[in-house]
Amino acid sequence: MTYNIGVDINGSDNGPKTIIDGALAAINLNEDIIVTFFGDEKEIKDYLSDRYDKKRIRIVHAPDVISNYDSPTEAVRQKKESSVVKAMEYLAAKDADAVVSAGSTGAVLTAATLIARRIPGVKRPALAPIFPTIKGPMLLIDCGANNDCRPEFLEQFAVMGSLYMKHLFCIDNPRVALINNGAEPGKGNALTKEAYKLIEKLPINFVGNIEPRYILDGNADVAVCDGFIGNMVLKTTEGVAKTLFTIMKKEFTSSFKTKMGALLLKSSLKNIKSMLDYTEHGGAILLGINGGVIKGHGSSDPKSIQICVTQARDFAKSGIINDIKQDLADIK
């Protein structure tokens, strides 16, 4: 059986070639993947040139581009020929098994919700990246799709996140935690207090609150929060890591002695940087959409696009959508 992954060639800071290269790497490494590129047909054909294997590559002409500067809702409604809109139409029609886009988060979200639509029973789709911890990958859900949440949204995120880690990471009974400002059950703001009460009743492995201080320790497989908080936690982590490496670089190049020291630690420093780089863990999954939608990072390189494409294949293969439908119906 093969999986047909729709790939939006637009949205990468590094240009369409990066995305095409990444997708080609994915089909070369995985016999069960075929790819449908969405973008300017001539541009794609010219770049593919003799690598255009028609058995495994389809091209859908979609000349329009939605950028980060467009208003997502307007752009999705008006730019019918944009790569992200076309890709979602194929997903909705089951002409693609899953879609990868590194485009504007707002546009991907809006196009997915308006065109591919939600799984029946899902109140809000959530954007969920994999967050690296010292013990392995953790799903952070939601991370920006919903800035204002009701407790029932977080309840559903817990169910969907648990199913994702079970299906995609083969974790038997994923540990689901609620991001909060204290470990004890009564802690939190109005939202997390209510969400706690709903989540603890779910038939999942709820391990209670997790404080962001301990988030990298790897004591949860799924961390649930509203999209605003998720964005804060993710972006603070990124910022602190980036700043630390900047300071280190400055300190480590300040004298001959420190330069020698840094040289001896070169591979160690590379390991640490790579451990914290969440783009190496693929894209963010848009959970709750009636089809697999993987949002790649804008700064993706071919390697991370390749990972996104295999992640999309794994999602399509998993049957998770039926499980989400079933499990959400059970808790209603």
Next chain:
Amino acid sequence: MTYNIGVDINGSDNGPKTIIDGALAAINLNEDIIVTFFGDEKEIKDYLSDRYDKKRIRIVHAPDVISNYDSPTEAVRQKKESSVVKAMEYLAAKDADAVVSAGSTGAVLTAATLIARRIPGVKRPALAPIFPTIKGPMLLIDCGANNDCRPEFLEQFAVMGSLYMKHLFCIDNPRVALINNGAEPGKGNALTKEAYKLIEKLPINFVGNIEPRYILDGNADVAVCDGFIGNMVLKTTEGVAKTLFTIMKKEFTSSFKTKMGALLLKSSLKNIKSMLDYTEHGGAILLGINGGVIKGHGSSDPKSIQICVTQARDFAKSGIINDIKQDLADIK
């Protein structure tokens, strides 16, 4: 003129001796500081022994202790002889010019609000620590006093934070930013969108939204947010820094080569760690209380308590309370 700083001897993970030592260092270094210790009288006297200079040290017997395990409101109401309650009584009666406590945040907040009370016009007091950035100190307000905020609370935090950085850090026109999930004015959740509209009308130097990714870059002197978000940002920063140092230690001691490298970088690594250690920047100020209340970190060492005591003196000296009263009245 001398300033009488009330010091709660309880609450430090390292015991009362740490706090007493820190306060003694402060009076030894600053002629204008005298200290009133609140705690078990015998314990204080025994430990002070021949360092008990009655001209500059007063002792108020307050044998009860409120711990992190007590419910703040109940404990403050019932434990009338606790060190934190007694200290706030002295502050309310102007028998202390400002108070330092490293005790339970909830108890300090509750005792301050119930006993020393708010500045007239203040809707909610806010807990504001100094956050280290690569360009210098930044005030993070609120950081845990108010988990659920209305936009008007954030508006007041912006005013109070700006005044604090002006008075205490001699910054002429402090740059005040709103922590948000995007730089553009329309970004955010319901709270930050509304707060933006209020803050931009204030007669302060509002520089717009700041994303947590750039929070350590030092482009703001005051970062405004609700207490839940502030807690997330502060604790994520702490957690990432701690985890990074743990990983570095592991990586750097993995072979003879890396151990040599780490040895050459020893002082650089120490500099970096110290730059990120916000306990070196004193305690968190409880802004909006009718008197200076400095909340020291539970893990404070004598040095950080010494800084808290001078910070309390600076607060008492500054006349900021009148300015807060005036400026909040102006925006009503």
